[in-house]
Amino acid sequence: MLLRTLRELSLSAYEMSRKTLSIVAILLAACLVNSCTSKRSSHNTRILPVSMRKFAIEPDVIQVKQGEDVLLVVSTKDVKHGFEVDDMGINEPIQPGKSASIHLDTSKKGEFNVACSIICGPGHNEMTAKIVVR
Numbered sequence: 704m705l706l707r708t709l710r711e712l713s714l715s716a717y718e719m720s721r722k723t724l725s726i727v728a729i730l731l732a733a734c735l736v737n738s739c740t741s742k743r744s745s746h747n748t749r750i751l752p753v754s755m756r757k758f759a760i761e762p763d764v765i766q767v768k769q770g771e772d773v774l775l776v777v778s779t780k781d782v783k784h785g786f787e788v789d790d791m792g793i794n795e796p797i798q799p800g801k802s803a804s805i806h807l808d809t810s811k812k813g814e815f816n817v818a819c820s821i822i823c824g825p826g827h828n829e830m831t832a833k834i835v836v837r
């Protein structure tokens with residue numbers, strides 16, 4: 704009798720822990736799904752096309768709001784260029800015929816210089832722009 708009760712007790716404890724585990728697993732899964740979808744939701748993402756060419760970056764002033772979700776879609780009209788924003792840790796080669804999507808960190812206000820990081824000809828140094836986060 705006592706043995707049986709003990710067995711039942713340990714069984715129910717085992718089942719309880721299994722239940723707890725599955726609840727924790729479900730909660731974890733829900734959190735993961737939620738954070739994934741909120742990061743990937745394209746609802747509020749502002750997509751800004753930027754084009755590079757000899758020897759300009761257009762637009763040369765890219766204005767965004769602090770905290771805004773911004774995706775730059777950078778392409779080149781001629782040769783290979785490099786889209787570089789030193790203070791944002793961005794340096795992306797841009798190949799002809801293939802645009803690059805660059806997610807902007809807009810958490811800090813300020814002006815960030817954009818330059819071409821791949822020497823592309825005599826006007827290479829004139830290839831500048833700025834990102835203004837306000």
Ligand SMILES: [Cu+2]
Nearest residue numbers: 784819823830
């Ligand atoms: Cu260039």
